[in-house]
Amino acid sequence: MKKVILIFYFWGILISSFSQSVPISAFQAGEEVTYIVSYNWGFIWLDVGEATFKITEKEINGKKYFVITAIGQTYKSWDRFFKVKDLYQTVLSQKDYKPVYYVRNVDEGGYTINIKYHFNHHKKVAYSEYESYKKPFYRDTIPITDDTYDLMSIIYRARNLDYNKMTKGQKIPINILLDNELTNVYFRHLGPTILKNKKIGKYNTIKFSIMTVAGEVFKSTEESLQLWVSNDKNHLPLWIESPVSVGSVKIRLARYKGLKYPLSSKIK
Numbered sequence: 001m002k003k004v005i006l007i008f009y010f011w012g013i014l015i016s017s018f019s020q021s022v023p024i025s026a027f028q029a030g031e032e033v034t035y036i037v038s039y040n041w042g043f044i045w046l047d048v049g050e051a052t053f054k055i056t057e058k059e060i061n062g063k064k065y066f067v068i069t070a071i072g073q074t075y076k077s078w079d080r081f082f083k084v085k086d087l088y089q090t091v092l093s094q095k096d097y098k099p100v101y102y103v104r105n106v107d108e109g110g111y112t113i114n115i116k117y118h119f120n121h122h123k124k125v126a127y128s129e130y131e132s133y134k135k136p137f138y139r140d141t142i143p144i145t146d147d148t149y150d151l152m153s154i155i156y157r158a159r160n161l162d163y164n165k166m167t168k169g170q171k172i173p174i175n176i177l178l179d180n181e182l183t184n185v186y187f188r189h190l191g192p193t194i195l196k197n198k199k200i201g202k203y204n205t206i207k208f209s210i211m212t213v214a215g216e217v218f219k220s221t222e223e224s225l226q227l228w229v230s231n232d233k234n235h236l237p238l239w240i241e242s243p244v245s246v247g248s249v250k251i252r253l254a255r256y257k258g259l260k261y262p263l264s265s266k267i268k
Contacts, residue, residue, distance in 0.1 A: 025094075025160060025260065026159040026160050026233055026234055026235050026260065026261075027055060027156060027159060027234070027259070027260055028055065028258070028260040029055050029056055029057040029066065030055065030056075030257075030258035031053075031054070031055045031256075031257075031258040031259055031260070032052065032053070032054045032055070032256065032257050032258055033052070033053050033236065033253070033255075033256045034050055034051070034052040034053075034254045034255050034256070035050065035051045035052075035237075035251050035252060035253060035254055036049075036050055036251070036252050036254045037049045037050065037051060037072075037249065037250075037251055038249065038250045038251075038252070039248070039249055040248040040249070040250075045250070047075070048074055048075060048078050049072065049073055049074040049075055049078065049084060050072070050073065050075070050254065051070060051071070051072040051251070052070065052071050052072075053068065053069070053070045054068070054069050054070075055067070055068050055156075055258075056069075057094070058091075063093065063094075063095075064093075064094040064095075065091050065092060065093060065094060065100065066091070066092050066094055066156070067089065067090075067091050068089065068090050068091075068092070068152055068153070068156060069087070069088070069089045070086075070087070070088040070089070070152060071085070071086065071087055071088075072084065072085070072086045072088075073085045073086070082108070082109045083108075083109060084107070084108045084109065085107055086104075086105065086106045086107065086108065087103070087104070087105040088103070088104050088105075088151060088152050089102070089103045089104075089152065090102045090103075090150055090151075090152035090153040090156075092153045092156070092157075097153065097156065097157040097160065098119070098121055098149070098153070098157075099117070099119050099149060099150050099152075099153035100118070100119050101116070101117070101118055101119070102115075102116065102117040102119070102150040102151075102152065102153070103115070103116050103117075104116075104151065110133065111133060112132060112133045113130075113131075113132040113133070113179075114129075114130070114131050114132070115128065115129065115130045115131075115132075115179070115180075116128065116129040116130075117150055117177065119144070119148075121144075121146070124143060124144055124145070124146070125141050125142060125143055125144060126141075126142045126144050126148070126177060127139070127140075127141055127142075128140040128141070128142055128180050130179075130180055140180055142177065142180060142181075142182075144177060144182070145175055145182070147175065148175060148176065148177050148182065149176055149177070150176070150177055151176070151178065154176055158235075159234070159235040159236070160235075161235070163189070163206050163229075163231075163235070166189040167189065168189060168190065168191040169188065169189065169190070170188065170189045171186050171187070171188045185210070186210075187208050187209070187210045188208065188209045188210070189206070189208060190206075190207040190208055190209055191206070191207065192204065192205070192206055192207075192231055193205055193206075193207045193228070194267070195207075195228045195238060195239055197239060197252070199252050200238060200239065200252050200253050201266060201267075202266070202267040203228070203230060203231075203238055203265045203266050203267060204230075204231040204232075204265040204267065205228040205229055205230060205231050205238060205239075205265065206228070206229045206231050207226070207227065207228050207229075208226075208227045208229070209225065209226055209227075210225040210226075210227060225240065225241075225242035226240070226241050226242065227239075227240050228240075230263060230265040230266075231265045232261060232262075232263060232264045232265040233260070233261040233264075234259050234260065234261050234263060234265075236253070236256070236259070236263065237251075237253070238252070238253045239251070239252050239253070240252075
């Protein structure tokens, strides 16, 4: 399920040059959204697991924060083949949607990684604690920019952007803190379109293609990831598809509750 959360991150790169504007929240505490993950080997598509994103809130020293948690796991029928249970969490300011804390715990059939970031935006550094199946535990201090985000916070900050300010075909770069390194990627706005699929129904959407980076998750560095986002005030990811290092993946909206606005993009 590591691949699933990373794929959602690539949608989050929409932050880019719009990062300095004050956002209007497209979400609220109490939102819970679940996606079904399908993998393809050869010509067969199989539903292998789910990823659920939940939003709560807390107050720290008189300031309000969103706590966003994502859990990805395989269905029990797949555990004997390749058991997965991953946890991602970010704590971000309700004022500017910048993260103050991030944790990622991945356990996927022998692949393990545990990482924490404490962000100090005033000093423009992130304090990291990191260990994985490849590296023993170590601490690090990483320089960051004004618009540096983690894998989770970037997704929710991106949902607050005004897509009407983007032009069709526009390509926008972004930096993100990934595995203790600032990573450069970009997305391309492909404009409004209608998504029609028997699994989830019919929606008015905005489509994007997103640059992927060759490595453990993706096969190559190119605009191979395709994303459809609800064309309403929620800006909710509805459908994602992409080749990955082994096979291909599709991620579809399964169920939701607690959205701040009606999912008015759905066509009856």
